[in-house]
Amino acid sequence: MRAMSIPAPDPSQRLKITEIFLSLQGESSRVGWPTIFIRLTGCPLRCGYCDSAYAFYGGEWHTFDQILDQVRSLGARHICVTGGEPLAQKNCTELMRRLCDEGYQVSLETSGSIDVSKVDVRVSRVVDIKTPGSGEVTRNRWENLPLLNAQDEIKFVLCGREDYDWAKQIIVEHQIEGRSPILFSPSQDQLDPRALADWIVADRLNVRFQLQLHKVLWGNVAGK
Numbered sequence: 001m002r003a004m005s006i007p008a009p010d011p012s013q014r015l016k017i018t019e020i021f022l023s024l025q026g027e028s029s030r031v032g033w034p035t036i037f038i039r040l041t042g043c044p045l046r047c048g049y050c051d052s053a054y055a056f057y058g059g060e061w062h063t064f065d066q067i068l069d070q071v072r073s074l075g076a077r078h079i080c081v082t083g084g085e086p087l088a089q090k091n092c093t094e095l096m097r098r099l100c101d102e103g104y105q106v107s108l109e110t111s112g113s114i115d116v117s118k119v120d121v122r123v124s125r126v127v128d129i130k131t132p133g134s135g136e137v138t139r140n141r142w143e144n145l146p147l148l149n150a151q152d153e154i155k156f157v158l159c160g161r162e163d164y165d166w167a168k169q170i171i172v173e174h175q176i177e178g179r180s181p182i183l184f185s186p187s188q189d190q191l192d193p194r195a196l197a198d199w200i201v202a203d204r205l206n207v208r209f210q211l212q213l214h215k216v217l218w219g220n221v222a223g224k
């Protein structure tokens, strides 16, 4: 009898994944929806405040079929693709297309350092603008901003008053207002949320204040 050989997994149909879990969306305008998180491994940046540094290394290869099976078994309708930096793995774009084809509401959290133009139009792109306080301000890919639309979001994670003043200036310089909703979030344990709230109100700034809801509920733990 001839031995059956198992075909090797197609390298274009797999991703290195740190975790897949179900929680409540804690960030962006989709905050509060039960959401399945797909956290991809690896990031070329090193933001000083990063709460997901455990995703820089390790992880396991998953085929698209394995990911889709796990997502189906978790049962929610919203999916957030995050990391690490999800777009650092080129197959990520194809996975998101497959998830949209299956009818999921997909959002992407990205550092804004990598081209977002190839992301499926059905995906809501939440693009961080890295501030001076993050330590990664030189990595911003400014060409991303004109590509964004009303279903995307532009986010600033602020480390202090200097970052806040810088962000206000960037909004004017890059004419961001009216393009996509703008989110201002305090870097956890670095900027007092109440101070940021007071600055926004005092300036009548047309931005949306954000707190990471999952940390209010569960603290800073992986898988939540």
Ligand SMILES: C[S@@+](CC[C@H](N)C(=O)[O-])C[C@H]1O[C@@H](n2cnc3c(N)ncnc32)[C@H](O)[C@@H]1O
Residues within 6 Å of the ligand: 043, 049, 050, 051, 052, 082, 083, 084, 085, 086, 109, 110, 111, 112, 128, 155, 157, 185, 186, 187, 188, 212
């Ligand atoms: C962990 S990152 C992963 C996606 C992508 N690499 C990015 O930076 O957008 C997801 C979001 O968490 C934010 N974040 C990370 N650490 C944070 C902290 N200590 N406080 C507030 N937001 C934080 C990031 O700025 C980003 O908007």
Ligand SMILES: Nc1nc2[nH]cc(C(=O)O)c2c(=O)[nH]1
Residues within 6 Å of the ligand: 023, 024, 025, 026, 027, 037, 052, 080, 082, 083, 109, 214, 224
């Ligand atoms: N609950 C919850 N909501 C989130 N939204 C974005 C997250 C992220 O780490 O990118 C995240 C996360 O880690 N947990």
Ligand code: SF4
Residues within 6 Å of the ligand: 043, 044, 045, 046, 047, 050, 051, 052, 053, 083, 084, 085, 111
């Ligand atoms: S880009 Fe995102 S994952 Fe990478 S270090 Fe910064 S916050 Fe963390």
Ligand SMILES: [Mg+2]
Residues within 6 Å of the ligand: 051, 052
């Ligand atoms: Mg997180």
